[in-house]
Amino acid sequence: MVLTEGDENGDGIFETILARHPETKAFEVFTRKADGTMQPASVRVVEAYKKQMSAVDEFFVEALGKDANPDKFEELMRAAQKKIQDAEKEKKE
Numbered sequence: 001m002v003l004t005e006g007d008e009n010g011d012g013i014f015e016t017i018l019a020r021h022p023e024t025k026a027f028e029v030f031t032r033k034a035d036g037t038m039q040p041a042s043v044r045v046v047e048a049y050k051k052q053m054s055a056v057d058e059f060f061v062e063a064l065g066k067d068a069n070p071d072k073f074e075e076l077m078r079a080a081q082k083k084i085q086d087a088e089k090e091k092k093e
Helices: 043-064 070-092
Strands: 002-006 016-020 027-032 038-040
Touching: 027 043, 043 070
Parallel strands: none
Antiparallel strands: 002 016, 016 027, 027 038
16 A cells, blocks of 8 residues: 655645555555544545546656657646646645
């Protein structure tokens, strides 16, 4: 398992914990409340994380895979960034 903590609002407190199995890519997302207790993240938040991880995975396959076209690297990077940013907005809606 790989554990990642995230400080979503920049206050120095980790509000999000993501546990991911690197081989299966299965993961769970938890949110930490102000009192320190943890709870599973909403389906909406989990789906947004899935979209973000998928965008990163797609980028690496397309930009650095065996059939990668170096001339498209910047275009692929911008497309991945947009997908990640769009999914980030979905977490807050």
